[in-house]
Amino acid sequence: MSPKDRAPKKPDRDSPDSPIVHEYDGIIELDNQLPRWWVYTLLGAIIFAAGYWLYFHSAAQGDLASREYARWHAAEVAAEAERLKAAGEVTPELLLTLRKNPGTVEQGAGIFAENCVTCHGDGGKGMVGPNLTDDAWIHGSDPMALYKAVREGFPEKSMQPWGKALGEARTRAVVAYVISIKGTNVAGGKAPQGDKK
Ligand code: HEC
Incomplete structure (x- = not known):
């Protein structure tokens, strides 16, 4: 398919190969190709979500916010205990x-x-x-x-x-x-x- 074919078609009620698939009350729905950047962004998001799920949930390799917070908090408590001991x-x-x-x-x-x-x-x-x-x-x-x-x-x-x-x-x-x-x-x-x- 050449890039020209992918260019969004304008609605044209009189043309036989008009991409109109649906018309209701003067509102027209067209059957245009989705822009490539949009499709790739969607695919990218799906792949990212799968990776995210595996890393953070299935394999539990990564620290979710709550675990990261607990680790940070424990470190803070220990640091404060150190400071107080020094004081x-x-x-x-x-x-x-x-x-x-x-x-x-x-x-x-x-x-x-x-x-x-x-x-x-x-x-x-x-x-x-x-x-x-x-x-x-x-x-x-x-x-x-x-x-x-x-x-x-x-x-x-x-x-x-x-x-x-x-x-x-x-x-x-x-x-x-x-x-x-x-x-x-x-x-x-x-x-x-x-x-x-
Ligand atoms: C919900 C109200 C309330 C809050 C909030 C509060 N206090 Fe009090 N505080 C009182 C009351 C009532 C007394 C008197 C206790 C009594 O009659 O034995 C008091 C007594 C005290 C006393 C002793 C006073 C005396 O005459 O011997 C000190 C010191 C004190 N408060 C410091 C603080 C500090 C510092 C904070 C904040 C970290 C604080 N209070 C928060 C109600 C409060």
């Missing part, structure tokens, strides 16, 4: 050092904005949860008391234990941020609760 056990000194690191405090501010402001208000000025910027504390405000408060929460008072949800490094970062806002007495804050320092 050492939580001590008041470690938390105070983190509080002096502007990058960590900024990271903690982001975590606080995402997870804590709903209850503790902008900048920690208090809402449902107590004001974290005044001098009154229900559970104490030394670094380890704050760490314990965030990590273990107060489930009976509707504050969940954040340690698991945030992971260790992010828990420490948000504690560093809370230490940094302690005593800033944000204007319009919630009335003091508790009396511990």
Whole structure:
């Protein structure tokens, strides 16, 4: 078949070899050849799909997104465990050092904005949860008391234990941020609760 024969024919109602196969209500269906590029793309897609199926499903050689994610996640968890081991056990000194690191405090501010402001208000000025910027504390405000408060929460008072949800490094970062806002007495804050320092 010459390329000329393949060129799409125009509908011509008067020509005997018109490619019209169907006409309804003035709408004409033609019997033209499909463009070659279209046919090859379709065949290519079918061959690719077969290969994809064999590789990822039948032979299970390749990692599907979920398996790839699980592998990546496990590597991240291991890397975080390494980082924490290098950083050492939580001590008041470690938390105070983190509080002096502007990058960590900024990271903690982001975590606080995402997870804590709903209850503790902008900048920690208090809402449902107590004001974290005044001098009154229900559970104490030394670094380890704050760490314990965030990590273990107060489930009976509707504050969940954040340690698991945030992971260790992010828990420490948000504690560093809370230490940094302690005593800033944000204007319009919630009335003091508790009396511990
Ligand atoms: C669903 C609401 C809620 C969320 C979200 C929440 N908290 Fe709380 N938080 C509370 C309540 C309520 C208390 C008071 C517990 C009590 O009365 O014993 C509290 C207490 C605290 C305390 C101890 C305050 C004190 O006076 O001793 C700290 C510190 C604290 N939250 C930090 C955080 C941080 C950091 C986050 C985010 C990671 C957070 N909270 C998220 C409700 C919440």
